[in-house]
Amino acid sequence: MLLAGSALAQGETPLQEKFDAALSSRDQLAWLKLTSSEPNQVGSPHDKFIADWELDQFRKFGWDAHIETFQVLFPTPISEAVEMGSFKATLQEKPIPGDTSATARDYALPAYLAYQGDGDVTAPLVYVNFGTQEDYKQLALMGISVKGKIVIARYGKVWRGVKPLLAYKHGAIGCLIYSDPADDGYGEGEVYPKGPMRPPQGIQRGSAMDMMLYPGDPLTPGIGATADARRLTPKTAGSVLKIPALPISYADAKVLLAAMTGPVAPANWRGALPITYHVGPGTQPVHLAVKSSWDIKPAYDVIATIKGAQFPDQWVVRGNHHDGWVEGASDPLSGQVALLDEAKAFGALMKTGWRPRRTIVYTSWDGEEPMLLGSTEWAELHADELKKKAILYVNTDGNSRGFLHASGNQDLGTFVTGVAAGVIDPEANVSVGARVRAKTLTAAAAPGANAEIKAEAKHLSDPGSDLPVGAAGSGSDFSSFLDHLGVTTLNIGFGGEAMGGGVYHSRYDTFEHHTRFEDPGLAYGKVLSQTVGHAVLYAADSNLPLLHPADFARAMSGDIGKVEKLADSQRAAAEEQKTLLAQHAYAVAADPTEPHGEPVPLQAVPNFDFTALDQAGEALTKSADAYEAALAVHSATLSPVQAARLQALMQTIDQTLLNEDGLPGRPWYKNLIYAPGRYIGYGVTTLPGVTEAITEERWSDVPKFIGLTAQALNAYAARLDEATALLKG
Ligand SMILES: [Zn+2]
Known part of the structure; x- marks a missing residue:
């Protein structure tokens, strides 16, 4: 509209x-x-x-x-090393002639992950694919533990900082991350300077902060980092990683990965390096050392x-x-x-x-x-x-x-x-709007297009429809x-x-x-x-508020449906796993010549009452439609006083979606509709209070956050109703 x-x-x-x-x-x-x-x-x-x-x-x-x-x-690095036998990783990229890398003064940071936890460790490597929660489930099935090991993960799928965090939670003592050429290199196109893609020596620096807990200065969560602010220490700051971690190039990762032994990596774990990918643990220990200056x-x-x-x-x-x-x-x-x-x-x-x-x-x-x-x-x-x-x-x-x-x-x-x-x-x-529409419609018409893009194209094929604003x-x-x-x-x-x-x-x-x-x-x-x-x-x-709630209401009914389906599919998966474990099916099906293990056990999922959330979604849709209808009729004839009152009601309406106590375990994140996924990173988890209570098996939080989220949506709808009443005079 x-x-x-x-x-x-x-x-x-x-x-x-x-x-x-x-x-x-x-x-x-x-x-x-x-x-x-x-x-x-x-x-x-x-x-x-x-x-x-x-x-x-x-x-x-x-x-x-x-x-x-x-x-x-x-913090910035004082010294760092990644070594295996006589091999030493190159932790700075060489300048390229004709490029600013060759003319800029040479104080470029070397390979570094900000807020990794310094350390000096030596241990065999385990290759963990992208280092996601799914990948650790696969490792359990393969009977491979990362406890006491250094993991090597490739970039992609989840945000960088999730990789060392999950490695640490699974007992690893160090973490390397590299850019695989399949995802970010010659597998995708010609490499720089011939083409745009990552050259073999290219390194992706970045932050390894646990920003899913809270972003910003680690020492001053929730308050401004002014000179006189009360501060935590790097040791007591929850967002600082506890193990050393570094990013490396695929030229160096190739050497480390080629030396690995153990089972061959599953098909979807293999990248584009000209080697056989093994999961490990490797037989040759790798030395990883990082020392930083922890300055303000x-x-x-x-x-x-x-x-x-x-x-x-x-x-x-x-x-x-x-x-x-x-x-x-x-x-x-x-x-x-x-x-x-x-x-x-x-x-x-x-x-x-x-x-x-x-x-x-x-x-x-x-x-x-x-x-x-x-x-x-x-x-x-x-x-x-x-x-x-x-x-x-x-x-x-x-x-x-x-x-x-x-x-x-x-x-x-x-x-x-x-x-x-x-x-x-x-x-x-x-x-630029017409171009987005054309792009979505043609992508949805292509062979193999997924259901999500098809649904979006169906919506966009109505030329009067709004362009999508994605959840963030x-x-x-x-x-x-x-x-x-x-x-x-x-x-x-x-x-x-x-x-x-x-x-x-x-x-x-x-x-x-x-x-x-x-x-x-x-x-x-x-x-x-x-x-x-x-x-x-x-x-x-x-003259009029920027916000039009109909698109939001439509997105919410979609997300409410999704979270209900999530509970159902997780319940079915837990029941299936329980049956298979009782039949010893995993042991029977395993190749006895390869290491293997049992899956991470899933807890039985109780039945939840989603009525409050369903009702809130429906009420929101009704209130949104009523507001849009009243606005269409009355917006042209609003007095300046009415316009000002309407603005006052609508300009803070998105704040009704907050919960002052925040999300469980991460009170900085107060929005009940949008949050970075706890183990996804940048990617959004919608209705995070409910969704993550299900995925993290915190059963008592599910009804609690169904209630709180429904309350937030009801507050948003109530604000709309006030605005509608105002419009109707
Ligand atoms: Zn940026």
């Missing part, structure tokens, strides 16, 4: 045209070249340079800007505002991080220069005398890569003010050519659809806003055509790589600026 009576639905407004005319891919290219010329991790001189330079830019554009500094734990370092957030002329206490907040792992051209600076271009265009509008009705707050975050440090500390410090004033947080991160993707609060579908209708895609010359978990700076504060959140960007994984978090994520393979000429950098700019302009000036 397009926004009733709004300019968004009818192509560009004169204000948007003026905004667009001030954008420039050329400026973005020059800024990308400058900001990605040196390594820019937290605490590096160039990271500070970028913050200071951006502050100047914002001021030049006419914004009121300052730097807010936090004191965060960011400054994180510099640049905060810039344009004060609203009519509603200064209603804020539209927009952010992108500015720190990278090495030069970070693609991640994050491609998104950062788009943000700056928007800031420049808002500056041009201000010079013509324009002022937004609401306050616009632009934020350039530091410390996203170690794990959302700058955004989390800022959101925690300003929590009360943000919950009162922020009507929307718009996040972007690395950007590349391709298709618009949007995730966050699903009541933003109508808003996103309206914005996407007014921006032209430079490759297809249709609106974590993985960028939106997390505090969505998961902790309940501020309405939109995470948006372009991608899907460039093979961007190839240099992710490596020394080769450079200006040359980005402009050759990811977004030549930064055409999509400009498209991102247009898309976000139009969204911010609309949100700052709109």
Whole structure:
């Protein structure tokens, strides 16, 4: 559904045209070249340079800007080693001639996983595939334990930090992670510098924090990391890993994996290295040692505002991080220069005398890569003010050519659809919204298309339907806003055509790589600026609330159905396993010449009463329909007083989805609808209180969180009913 009576639905407004005319891919290219010329991790001189330079830019554009500094734990390596006999892994990538990696000053971080737990261990290796919960179940069936061993996992499937965490929980004493060429290398395309994919020596750095417990500074959970904040120690901080861990290249992983013995890895565990993959344990011990300097370092957030002329206490907040792992051209600076271009265009509008009705707050975050440090500390410090004033947080991160993707609060579908209708895609010359629709419809028509994409295509084949806004978990700076504060959140960007994984978090994520393979000429950098700019302009000036609950209600009935099916399928699986164990079927079926074991026992799943959740879903749908109907009839004739009261009711409605005590075992995560999966990482688990109580076999939490989640949805519906009554006068 397009926004009733709004300019968004009818192509560009004169204000948007003026905004667009001030954008420039050329400026973005020059800024990308400058900001990605040196390594820019937290605490590096160039990271500070970028913050200071951006502050100047914002001021030049006419914004009121300052730097807010936090004191965060960011360990960096003093020494590290991965050895086997006389073999030593190479823990830094060699520069490539003609690439920024060859011209940047040489203080690039070596291979490193931030917040791993230092140690010096020697043990045989076990190959654990992607290192997921499923993979450990497979290991149990194979009768192989990782206790006292060092595990080696390949990147993929779940977020990086889940791998060493699960390894530790299963008794491993160290963890190596490598990029297999099947998933991120020559198995996917030509490698850099010939093509975009990861070269053999490329290493994916990253964070190994247990951010599923809480993100941000490990020493100050829930509060801003100001200079005088009360702090935990690295030893008492729950989000710091307890075992040493390092990432390695596939050139080095090949040597370690080729030396392994033990059973041959199952077919779906094998990557694209020219070796026979064995699970192990290997016969040759591997030495892994990491020693870090556990320093507190400054994180510099640049905060810039344009004060609203009519509603200064209603804020539209927009952010992108500015720190990278090495030069970070693609991640994050491609998104950062788009943000700056928007800031420049808002500056041009201000010079013509324009002022937004609401306050616009632009934020350039530091410390996203170690794990959302700058955004989390800022959101925690300003929590009360943000919950009162922020009507929307718009996040972007690395950007590349391709298709618009949007995730966050699903009541933003109508808003996103309206914005996407007014921006032209430079490759297809249709609106970026029309391109997403065409992409989904053709993918669903392809042979072997899955049921999920077919259902989405069926919905999108109605040209009046809204574009999908995906549920979001974590993985960028939106997390505090969505998961902790309940501020309405939109995470948006372009991608899907460039093979961007190839240099992710490596020394080769450079200006040359980005402009050759990811977004030549930064055409999509400009498209991102247009898309976000139009969204911010609309949100700052709109007479009507941004949120349309019908899409959210539809998503919730789908998710409620899913969690009920999950309980049923888990119950059936437990019953089946019990029968097979009673028949000793696993022992009978096993190959006696190979090691084998029994499956991890599944607990019998009780029957749960989902009535409260079913009823809440139905009530939500009814309230959403009634609100949309009342809005369609009355929105054009609202008095300014009614419009203000409607705005007040709707701008905090997404906060009704929070539970003040948070999720079980992780109170920082307060949203009952969206959370990063406990053992998935960035990927979202919807209705996490109920879903994870089932998957983690915490039976008494199931009815408790059915109740709490139903209560949250009922509170959202009740707020809608109030708004509907107001609309009807
Ligand atoms: Zn990023």
